[in-house]
Amino acid sequence: ELTSKLESTFRRLRGYGKLTEKNIADSLKEIRRALLEADVNYKVVKDFVASVQKKAVGEEVLRSVTPGQMIVKIVHDEMVRLLGGTTATLKTAGIPPTIIMLVGLQGSGKTTFAAKLAKYLQKKNRKPLLVAADVYRPAAIQQLKILGRSINVPVYEEGIGDPVKIAFNAISYARQHMLDTIILDTAGRLHIDEQMMEELVKIKKRIRPHEILFVADGMTGQDAVNTASQFAERLNFDGVVLTKMDGDARGGAALSIKAITGKPIKFMGVGEKLEDIEQFHPDRMASRILGMGDVVTLVEKAQETIDQEKAAKLEQKLRKAEFDLEDFLDQLQQIKKMGSLESILRMIPGVGSQLKNAQVDEKNLVRVEAIINSMTKEERRNPKILNGSRRKRIAMGSGTRVQDVNQLMRQFEQMKKMMKQMKNKSFRGFGGMPFG
Numbered sequence: 001e002l003t004s005k006l007e008s009t010f011r012r013l014r015g016y017g018k019l020t021e022k023n024i025a026d027s028l029k030e031i032r033r034a035l036l037e038a039d040v041n042y043k044v045v046k047d048f049v050a051s052v053q054k055k056a057v058g059e060e061v062l063r064s065v066t067p068g069q070m071i072v073k074i075v076h077d078e079m080v081r082l083l084g085g086t087t088a089t090l091k092t093a094g095i096p097p098t099i100i101m102l103v104g105l106q107g108s109g110k111t112t113f114a115a116k117l118a119k120y121l122q123k124k125n126r127k128p129l130l131v132a133a134d135v136y137r138p139a140a141i142q143q144l145k146i147l148g149r150s151i152n153v154p155v156y157e158e159g160i161g162d163p164v165k166i167a168f169n170a171i172s173y174a175r176q177h178m179l180d181t182i183i184l185d186t187a188g189r190l191h192i193d194e195q196m197m198e199e200l201v202k203i204k205k206r207i208r209p210h211e212i213l214f215v216a217d218g219m220t221g222q223d224a225v226n227t228a229s230q231f232a233e234r235l236n237f238d239g240v241v242l243t244k245m246d247g248d249a250r251g252g253a254a255l256s257i258k259a260i261t262g263k264p265i266k267f268m269g270v271g272e273k274l275e276d277i278e279q280f281h282p283d284r285m286a287s288r289i290l291g292m293g294d295v296v297t298l299v300e301k302a303q304e305t306i307d308q309e310k311a312a313k314l315e316q317k318l319r320k321a322e323f324d325l326e327d328f329l330d331q332l333q334q335i336k337k338m339g340s341l342e343s344i345l346r347m348i349p350g351v352g353s354q355l356k357n358a359q360v361d362e363k364n365l366v367r368v369e370a371i372i373n374s375m376t377k378e379e380r381r382n383p384k385i386l387n388g389s390r391r392k393r394i395a396m397g398s399g400t401r402v403q404d405v406n407q408l409m410r411q412f413e414q415m416k417k418m419m420k421q422m423k424n425k426s427f428r429g430f431g432g433m434p435f436g
């Protein structure tokens with residue numbers, strides 16, 4: 001995986017007291033290989049490595065006290081630039097409604113994202129309207145209606161009809177009902193198809209959306225990038241949404257798409273639930289890819305559901321790597337409200353790359369909660385005292401087996417160890433990084 005490969009390259013780099021052009025060149029070769037294996041576009045990799053090299057062989061770097069760290073910082077900064085530099089936001093219309101049109105291949109996640117975005121905007125006090133302009137499959141309309149109902153967002157549909165007309169009529173509907181944001185779910189095909197493109201171009205001409213977002217499956221790497229550039233040519237869209245970034249996405253699409261299409265990534269889908277949406281921040285994404293975690297997003301997510309005070313405490317404890325089972329239980333309960341456990345865990349520094357083999361089963365949470373609930377306060381605060389007989393009692397009390405208790409304790413210890421490592425290696429080591 002990209003992150004773990006880069007992590008080990010950097011670990012080695014930081015270990016060198018003094019850097020030479022030779023070990024810089026070796027590291028760059030490793031970075032180059034890791035990026036190519038992650039399905040980053042060849043030309044993007046070439047330019048990226050060249051520009052890191054140009055900055056890294058400067059005398060300042062070689063003579064600095066911590067050359068290894070300097071190079072890590074250069075790679076981080078270049079990666080932020082590659083990912084778009086600054087956070088790209090959605091346009092809003094001067095006079096409502098704002099029209100957002102979603103385009104992309106079938107299965108890329110348009111309909112799901114339409115609902116996620118509606119929910120996201122609703123939280124920001126906007127009044128969205130979902131519009132079913134994917135008229136070729138009745139199931140698609142039904143899917144949007146069900147999603148809309150689940151978040152209390154109205155859905156405009158005319159059944160099977162002319163999508164251009166439907167989109168146009170939706171604008172008057174929005175005005176009449178004082179809805180300020182139209183989210184248009186359009187039809188996709190399995191492959192780029194002239195008829196689909198023509199239809200999208202017609203809709204664009206007729207309703208003049210303020211924002212056209214190209215939705216791509218982040219797991220498909222360079223395929224997503226190729227499709228994006230064809231859509232960009234025909235539709236000149238405004239931004240990209242990368243979905244399924246919770247799965248095995250290797251980062252290739254995220255790293256290539258801005259450079260190839262010139263269009264920024266604006267959002268990511270990070271799970272199947274409707275709260276699994278994140279605004280795209282290049283600096284945070286770079287930190288995640290480089291295995292530095294994303295404490296900022298994690299804390300923001302926490303703030304949405306937990307009160308400020310608790311969030312600040314969580315941040316402190318994560319950074320200091322000193323939290324006990326009581327915090328763990330507290331967090332588990334909050335996390336369930338925050339989205340999928342996996343997407344949360346990935347943001348904790350050092351957990352991302354190790355998670356691949358860890359397989360998070362959300363049902364496990366229930367068991368974990370039961371186990372911790374069966375412990376005394378003292379045991380939660382100081383898990384070291386958990387001897388055999390205590391573990392037996394806890395297993396009995398929680399309706400689990402001693403093995404389950406043992407496993408939980410192992411996982412917990414591992415997590416603490418990982419956090420401690422990150423604290424030593426990265427937080428402190430990345431003196432110049434945007435968090436410290």
Ligand code: GDP
Nearest residue numbers: 106107108109110111112243244269270271272
């Ligand atoms: P559309 O054909 O472009 O409208 O795609 P859909 O919205 O119907 O999504 C296709 C499939 O991808 C569905 O099974 C979704 O649940 C799934 N999906 C969409 N977004 C995400 C995501 O961010 N993460 C994951 N894991 N699955 C997603």
Ligand code: MG
Nearest residue numbers: 110111134140
């Ligand atoms: Mg759909």
